[in-house]
Amino acid sequence: MIKRIALASLAVVGLSSAALAADMRMPVKAPPPMPAPIFTWTGFYIGGFVGGAFADKDAVSTEPQACAGAACVFLFTQPGGIVSNNAYDLDSSFIGGGTVGYNWQMPGSQWVIGIEGEVGYMDLNGSVRDINAAPPPALAGFDSTKMGELYGVIAGRLGFTWDRVLIYGKGGVAFVEKSYTYAASVPPQTAILSRDDTQVTWAAGGGIEWAVTNNWSIKGEYLYIDTKEDYDGAGVGVGGFINGAALVNRHSDPGIHTGKFGVNYRF
Numbered sequence: 179m180i181k182r183i184a185l186a187s188l189a190v191v192g193l194s195s196a197a198l199a200a201d202m203r204m205p206v207k208a209p210p211p212m213p214a215p216i217f218t219w220t221g222f223y224i225g226g227f228v229g230g231a232f233a234d235k236d237a238v239s240t241e242p243q244a245c246a247g248a249a250c251v252f253l254f255t256q257p258g259g260i261v262s263n264n265a266y267d268l269d270s271s272f273i274g275g276g277t278v279g280y281n282w283q284m285p286g287s288q289w290v291i292g293i294e295g296e297v298g299y300m301d302l303n304g305s306v307r308d309i310n311a312a313p314p315p316a317l318a319g320f321d322s323t324k325m326g327e328l329y330g331v332i333a334g335r336l337g338f339t340w341d342r343v344l345i346y347g348k349g350g351v352a353f354v355e356k357s358y359t360y361a362a363s364v365p366p367q368t369a370i371l372s373r374d375d376t377q378v379t380w381a382a383g384g385g386i387e388w389a390v391t392n393n394w395s396i397k398g399e400y401l402y403i404d405t406k407e408d409y410d411g412a413g414v415g416v417g418g419f420i421n422g423a424a425l426v427n428r429h430s431d432p433g434i435h436t437g438k439f440g441v442n443y444r445f
Contacts, residue, residue, distance in 0.1 A: 217342055217389065219283040219290045219444075225276065227399070227440030231300045232270040233432040237323040239264045239411070241308075242360060242369050242427040264321045266306035271326065273300040273436055281444075283339065290337040290344060300326040302434065308362055319362025319369075325405055325434065329354045331381050342389040349382035352403045358411050358429050367418035369425050371411035379404045387442070395442045403434040 240263055275298025283290045301324070308319030330353045337346030353376055360371040385399030408430045415423045 217392065219281045219337075219339060219344060219389070221444045222278075222280050223395075223442045223444040224278050225397075225440050225442035226274075227277065227298070227397075227438040228272070228274045229436060229438030230270060231273045231302060231434055231436045233268040233302055233325075234406075234435055235432045236265040236267055237304060237321070237432060238430040239321045239358075239360060240428045242362070242371055242411075242425050264306055264309050266304050266321065266323075268302045268304035268323060268325070268432065271300045271302045273298055273438065275299055277440065277442070279335070281335070281337075288339050290335070290339055290346070292335040292337075294331075294333055294335055294348065296331040296333070298329055300329060300434075300436070302326060308360075319360065319364075321429075322359045322361075323429075323431065324357045325431065326355060329403070331401070331403075333381065337387075344387040344389075344395075345384070346387065347382075347384040348399075348401070349380070352379050352381035353377070354379065354403060354405050354434075356405065356407075356431060358409075358431075360411050360413075360427060360429075365417070367420050368416045369413060369420065371413040371425055371427055373409060373411050373429070375409075377405060377407060379407075383436075385438075389444075393444050395444065397440045397442065399438045399440065401436045401438070403436065405431050406433045407431045 275296060277294055277296045279292055279294030281290050281292035303322070303324040303326075305320055305322040308321065331350060333348040333350030335346050335348045337344045339345075355376050357374045358372060360369065362369050381401055381403045383399060383401035385397050387395050387397035389395040408428065410426045411429050413425045415421060415425050
């Protein structure tokens with residue numbers, strides 16, 4: 179009996195060894211390759227940019243006037259009593275700053291929506307000798323305008339993507355520091371009128387962005403900031419018949435075109 183059990187055990191071991199050897203001789207299949215991850219624009223990002231800014235037209239100021247009740251007397255007028263305007267260019271400016279935002283690409287879609295905050299520096303400024311100022315060596319009058327130095331934009335973005343290329347439009351609210359000064363002297367009278375303000379307005383534009391890697395992208399962007407505004411410069415006259423009188427004049431600011439090149443890092 180023991181002899182038969184031993185023979186049977188040897189037969190089972192032999193068959194198992196033969197089966198294992200046969201399995202080892204069979205080729206082993208490699209696992210299927212993992213599909214490449216699908217690129218998406220979804221995620222938070224930070225970035226920086228540089229570029230240029232310029233005004234879309236001249237700044238314009240009327241001659242100042244002294245007002246007492248309903249009666250206003252113009253300090254400087256062209257022959258015939260016509261109130262004159264000063265129109266003058268603002269110098270173009272370097273623009274630079276940083277951005278932070280978030281993109282969301284709809285699953286299975288080429289549409290991308292997002293929100294972006296932008297803070298930057300620009301300095302558009304200009305000055306002109308008053309059109310009716312007394313000739314040298316008498317003291318001359320000047321109009322001066324400055325837009326910047328700081329500005330900010332909070333905007334929504336809507337884009338359409340072809341894999342790593344994104345074309346987008348953006349629009350939102352902008353905040354721009356501005357100042358204006360008129361200073362003149364026609365002895366014994368002097369007039370200094372000024373206004374400093376942070377204008378809240380709208381901005382709109384668009385651009386194209388290319389994802390160089392999964393995290394880094396570069397972009398080119400145009401943005402228009404609507405800083406066009408009419409307002410009064412105000413001050414108090416000194417000397418002569420305007421001494422102590424409230425002085426005002428009407429001033430108009432232009433809008434701003436900007437063009438930027440930027441780099442973003444997406445988390």
